[in-house]
Amino acid sequence: MKPEKISYVYVTYIRSTPEKVFEAITRPEIARRYWGHENVSDWKPGSPWQHVRASDERPVELVGQVVEIAPPTRLVITWAGASQAADPEAYSRVAFDIVPYEDMVRLTVTHDELTAGSGMAKGIQQGWPIVLSSLKSLLETGEGIDVFAKPKAA
Numbered sequence: 576m577k578p579e580k581i582s583y584v585y586v587t588y589i590r591s592t593p594e595k596v597f598e599a600i601t602r603p604e605i606a607r608r609y610w611g612h613e614n615v616s617d618w619k620p621g622s623p624w625q626h627v628r629a630s631d632e633r634p635v636e637l638v639g640q641v642v643e644i645a646p647p648t649r650l651v652i653t654w655a656g657a658s659q660a661a662d663p664e665a666y667s668r669v670a671f672d673i674v675p676y677e678d679m680v681r682l683t684v685t686h687d688e689l690t691a692g693s694g695m696a697k698g699i700q701q702g703w704p705i706v707l708s709s710l711k712s713l714l715e716t717g718e719g720i721d722v723f724a725k726p727k728a729a
Contacts, residue, residue, distance in 0.1 A: 582687030583700060587707045591714040593673045593680050597647035599710055600671055603627075609709040609719030612636065618644055624652050639666065648673050654686070656695065667695060682707070 599605045603613030607629040616624040618641060626637035638660045639653035650671045659665035672683040689696040709719040
């Protein structure tokens with residue numbers, strides 16, 4: 576029996592343009608400013624994609640493939656931990672949908688095909704909200720937030 580697959584959907588509204596949001600996701604030098612990582616690819620369907628920590632060591636943390644790309648409104652990639660790259664069952668999928676919404680955009684991130692209870696499912700459940708908050712902050716104020724911050728003890 577195959578493990579149960581789950582999905583998460585995150586929606587945020589950003590005072591920006593679809594073009595700027597799309598660039599922030601796909602351009603390494605912008606992603607580094609709000610994510611602490613660079614998304615590296617040539618962004619063509621079927622091309623590899625890597626999520627690289629923005630440091631001198633530049634270790635690859637996540638890998639995948641570009642499934643679909645329609646700038647500036649849609650990007651779909653596969654997603655797996657670099658240590659699990661050889662396991663086809665380890666891959667999940669992320670879709671970024673960017674829709675103009677009056678003087679802003681609605682960004683919907685759908686992360687699906689996740690194995691229920693996996694470390695990846697737990698990690699993205701905590702990670703996406705802070706990453707998307709940082710993206711919003713960067714595009715609206717020019718400064719991202721610390722995505723590596725930890726809650727303060729009460």
